[in-house]
Amino acid sequence: MHPLIERLQQEGCNVEGALDTCMGMEDFYIKMLRMLASDGQMERLRAAVAAQDAREIFEASHALKGIYANLGLTPLLALDTPLVEKTRSGSLDGVNAMFRALQQRHNGFVQIFRCFE
Numbered sequence: 308m309h310p311l312i313e314r315l316q317q318e319g320c321n322v323e324g325a326l327d328t329c330m331g332m333e334d335f336y337i338k339m340l341r342m343l344a345s346d347g348q349m350e351r352l353r354a355a356v357a358a359q360d361a362r363e364i365f366e367a368s369h370a371l372k373g374i375y376a377n378l379g380l381t382p383l384l385a386l387d388t389p390l391v392e393k394t395r396s397g398s399l400d401g402v403n404a405m406f407r408a409l410q411q412r413h414n415g416f417v418q419i420f421r422c423f424e
Contacts, residue, residue: 309337318419325379352371356402
């Protein structure tokens with residue numbers, strides 16, 4: 308097993324489910340993880356939070372939720388889901404703190420991906 312996959316398991320990720328989605332292809336899964344590091348959705352979310360645009364926050368966080376779910380990034384999914392649900396109704400209550408927590412953890416995972424390049 309690739310060391311990155313082992314590390315993700317240690318971080319509480321659902322690697323088995325993600326590998327099932329990737330038809331068991333570890334190389335493909337790792338490629339998808341690395342693509343997340345350069346994906347623009349987190350920047351889109353950051354800009355939406357800065358603008359306090361609840362609809363755009365919802366759209367960007369919802370897109371990230373799908374990515375995190377497909378990649379088995381359970382800790383990120385757990386932080387992102389409340390943000391999606393809060394902004395679904397247009398509320399901005401607590402959004403800044405939720406975003407900061409998600410961004411910090413997201414950046415931590417990106418660093419992990421880069422350590423295993």
